Amino acid sequence: MPDLNLLVTLDVLLAEGSVAAAARRLCLSPSAMSRALARLRETTGDPLLVRAGRGLVPTPRAVELREQVSRLVQEATAVLRPVQSVDMAQVERTFTLRTSEEFVENVGPALLARIAKEAPGVRLRFINKTDKASVLLREGSVDLETGVVDPAASPEVLTQALFRDRLVGVVRSGHPLSQGEVTVERYASGQHVYVSRRGQARGQIDDVLETQGLTRQINTIVAGFATAIALARDTDLIASVPERYTVHQREGLHTFVLPLALPTFTVAMLWHPRLDADLAHRWLRGCLREVCALQRVQSPLP
Structure with missing residues (x-):
């Protein structure tokens, strides 16, 4: 297979018309450049540069190649140069x-408006996130994910925080918890809908209640927060x-601060390193980050 590095050498030789000048331009010794010229002659089957008086002149084959070689070198350089x-x-x-329906409903309108303004040819395809596995990112069928980062997530996945959040309680208007102070005892004694994408029967809230000698009654387990809110609205x-x-x-519902010492959590975006330097993907990540930063929770809760 031909040494493609010789194309750069040939381009400089044909441009300079001198072994010594080409050697200086490529930071090579005259002897190294002479050896390179010998390899080029062997590869092309043509003398390329021949002596005429005290200088060198190109052969017809060299003249024929000059423009083509120059174009190839420029194109190769452009391919290897970082896109700015x-x-x-x-x-x-x-x-x-890949994200949750709640995230799409809350962030999607602002994100789509931003994209329509800056990149009308870009289309978003949202698919529901049912687990925290990163296999779809690794395979390339998903470009970007959002969610709470799992400490056990694949180390090859890159992450960046979008915002911090906390859990709050939601009940229908007129529910007993919509009136008076919501104590931990009142909260625990009610009937609950629990959200678990993995189908688990208990979570962090139950662990905290247990430390206080309390247990809540979970009547229903669902896979998404939107479903849980819909059930709370009518039950x-x-x-x-x-x-x-x-x-x-949560419009039309009563929202209250949970009477539990629960830590806040961080919602982040996740992507595979193969897309980290992709400028269009980097632009999308920037849009999502800025849209999330501009949004604020309109809530009277402390």
């Missing part, structure tokens, strides 16, 4: 985002949901 910018207004591309069930990215689904 991308005109998103000209990009035609579909990004697949006596108590839903415990993220405050920030369920804000638009």
Whole structure:
């Protein structure tokens, strides 16, 4: 297979018309450049540069190659040069985002408006996130995910925080917990709907209640917060949901601070390193980060 590095050498030799000048330009010794010229002659089967008086002149084959070689070297250089910018207004591309329905409902409108303004050729495809496995990112069928980062997540996945959130309680208007102080005893004694994408029967709230000698009654287990809120709206069930990215689904319901010492949690975006330097993907990550930073929870809760 031909040594493609010889293309650069040939380009400089044909441009300079001198072994010594080409050697200086490529920071090579004259003898090294002479050896390179010998290899080029052997590879092309043509003398390329021949002596005429005190200088060298190109052969007809060299003249024929000069423009083609120059173009190839320029194109190869452009391919290997880092891309500095991308005109998103000209990009035609579909990004697949794996996230929760609640996240799409809360963040989606602002994100889509931003994309329509800056990159009308970009389309978002949202798919529901049912687990925390990173296999779809690794396979490339998903471009970006959002969610609470699992400490056991694959170390090859890159993450960046979007916002912090906390759990709050939600009940229908007129529910007993919509009146008076919500103590931990009143909260625990009610009937609850629990959200678990993995189908588990208990979670962090139950662990904290247990340390206080209390147990809550979980009547229903669902896979998403939107479903839990919908059930709380029309039943006596108590839903415990993220405050920030369920804000638009809790209209007409009573929301209260949980009477438990629960830590806040961070919602992040996740992507595979193969897309880290992709400028269009980097732009999308920037849009999502800025949209989340601009949104604020409109809540009277402390």
